[in-house]
Amino acid sequence: MKYMIMIYDNAQTREHFSGPDGKELMAEVDAIMAELTESGELIGGEALADPSQSKAIRLVEGVPAITDGPLAEAKEHFGGYLMVECESFDRAAEIARRWPSARFTPLEVRPLMTHDGAEM
Amino acid sequence: MSAPAAVEDLLRALAPRVLGTLVRRHGQFDACEDAVQEALLAAATQWPAEGIPDGPSAWLVTVATRRLTDAWRAESARREREERVVVAEERVSGVAVADEDDTLTLLVLCCHPELSAPSQLALTLRAVGGLTTAEIASAFLVPEATMAQRISRAKATIRARGGRFALPEDGAERAERMRVVLHALYVMFNEGYTATSGAELARAELTGEAIRLTRLLCAHLPDDGEAQGLLALMLLTDARRPARTDADGALVPLAEQDRSAWRAEEIAEGLGLIAGALAGAPLGPYQLQAAIAAVHAEAATADQTDWRQIVALYRLLARVTPGNPMVSLNHAVAVAELDGPRAGLALLADLDERLAESHRLGAVRAHLLERAGDVAEARAAYLAAARRTTSLPEQRYLEGRAAALT
Numbered sequence: 001m002k003y004m005i006m007i008y009d010n011a012q013t014r015e016h017f018s019g020p021d022g023k024e025l026m027a028e029v030d031a032i033m034a035e036l037t038e039s040g041e042l043i044g045g046e047a048l049a050d051p052s053q054s055k056a057i058r059l060v061e062g063v064p065a066i067t068d069g070p071l072a073e074a075k076e077h078f079g080g081y082l083m084v085e086c087e088s089f090d091r092a093a094e095i096a097r098r099w100p101s102a103r104f105t106p107l108e109v110r111p112l113m114t115h116d117g118a119e120m
Numbered sequence: 121m122s123a124p125a126a127v128e129d130l131l132r133a134l135a136p137r138v139l140g141t142l143v144r145r146h147g148q149f150d151a152c153e154d155a156v157q158e159a160l161l162a163a164a165t166q167w168p169a170e171g172i173p174d175g176p177s178a179w180l181v182t183v184a185t186r187r188l189t190d191a192w193r194a195e196s197a198r199r200e201r202e203e204r205v206v207v208a209e210e211r212v213s214g215v216a217v218a219d220e221d222d223t224l225t226l227l228v229l230c231c232h233p234e235l236s237a238p239s240q241l242a243l244t245l246r247a248v249g250g251l252t253t254a255e256i257a258s259a260f261l262v263p264e265a266t267m268a269q270r271i272s273r274a275k276a277t278i279r280a281r282g283g284r285f286a287l288p289e290d291g292a293e294r295a296e297r298m299r300v301v302l303h304a305l306y307v308m309f310n311e312g313y314t315a316t317s318g319a320e321l322a323r324a325e326l327t328g329e330a331i332r333l334t335r336l337l338c339a340h341l342p343d344d345g346e347a348q349g350l351l352a353l354m355l356l357t358d359a360r361r362p363a364r365t366d367a368d369g370a371l372v373p374l375a376e377q378d379r380s381a382w383r384a385e386e387i388a389e390g391l392g393l394i395a396g397a398l399a400g401a402p403l404g405p406y407q408l409q410a411a412i413a414a415v416h417a418e419a420a421t422a423d424q425t426d427w428r429q430i431v432a433l434y435r436l437l438a439r440v441t442p443g444n445p446m447v448s449l450n451h452a453v454a455v456a457e458l459d460g461p462r463a464g465l466a467l468l469a470d471l472d473e474r475l476a477e478s479h480r481l482g483a484v485r486a487h488l489l490e491r492a493g494d495v496a497e498a499r500a501a502y503l504a505a506a507r508r509t510t511s512l513p514e515q516r517y518l519e520g521r522a523a524a525l526t
Contacts, residue, residue: 001510040239040270043262085262087236116314116323117371117513119364120483 002043002085003092006108009079013104025100032098036084047080076105123164130176131160135250138180140222142188143285149229150275151188153247159184160250223248224340225287228297231304234281239274240304241311246271249329258322302350302406305334309354316369316513327358345401348393349410355390356413359383371517375422387417408437427457445474453484461492479508483518490525499525
């Protein structure tokens, strides 16, 4: 089963990673990425640019209206993701739990939909 | 491989024999497997242009052996330059390819019980099926680098666990290893069979490969009722493929399938195989599942299905695979057909705990509630099941059933 591990950030999260403990935190990230690559579980993953760089697009009576910033004004924003294929949900949850940003902000593990289907 | 079909078929047929020859001569399954894969790629590009050589197996063994010695030479040069390890030059003329067919031994090695099911499938497809890593990656919808890593890790695991290139001599161990092989082939088939449309079509090739490999297995084990039963089950199931989805890739339930679209040839072969297996060998789960598929295949219309026989077969299946909730679920469906939806719903009550999170239980309950006339409850059950599934076609189907009830 493929899972997207959604990594949430707040204004301070990335400061942790560039602060005095940043090197250790990044080393943890590198170690997990190496482990997932070696095990063949890693499908991909990216970090997103700061939410100040995003624009929301919605249609207002058919006309696109573009506003600065992410859709929801929340304390936490979607900051990046890992795509993994794991034997179980528990394994995906374990990866999320060990991801260093989990100490500051939450992560979300969501199974991907597939185009496979059984006769019902 | 983009070689013409004839060359590709030949290469896949030769792959296990060439690999077996190399492993028996040199040991080191993992290094030999890499070398054979390179030889297959070389043949796939050269043969279509230059013609198939007179002794295609010997050609492959020669090229693979050369790659193997090159790899060893490079490795020893890197590792111990001062030691001047001399690797004997392989004689590349007059290569003998063993008459022995190592397909069975390779299958047992690739389906090592310490490997996860996806790793077993990937390694089997490469080493026995002769598929490239790129082809396997596309069938499993993962990047090629991910699949390459899984395959090399699988080989490293086999080496670390001392996996030997030999069939277990002990009868009980051999039976257990064969059970794992059959299960891996069964999973491979299902991976492909559940593909519906669009981006997933590369997966559908897995059914063909699973059938081809199971056929190979059956040729080596003509008296193994479970191997024959598995092949029969695959053929009888695959025969329904043209009818199981509509033009838009939407799922069509068994009862509503256009049976004239079922593949008669596969059904005939499957029926023959299962009749032979049931007559001789001791009963096992694959034979029973094939027997159930055979009862469906023999009914000209859904109404003519012999549900009494299917219920009896599910009872037997529950006895040989105790504690399998999916068997109990299918048994309940069959009982509902025979004795009415309320009888089926009563059986589902016992299943609730083990399958509570499963959308399949919800889907079956919804069907039975609909047939029992509980429209509101059926609708709620369809929608609950639709939220639980991770399959887009199943979700579409379940939401469609719910929408039809308003």
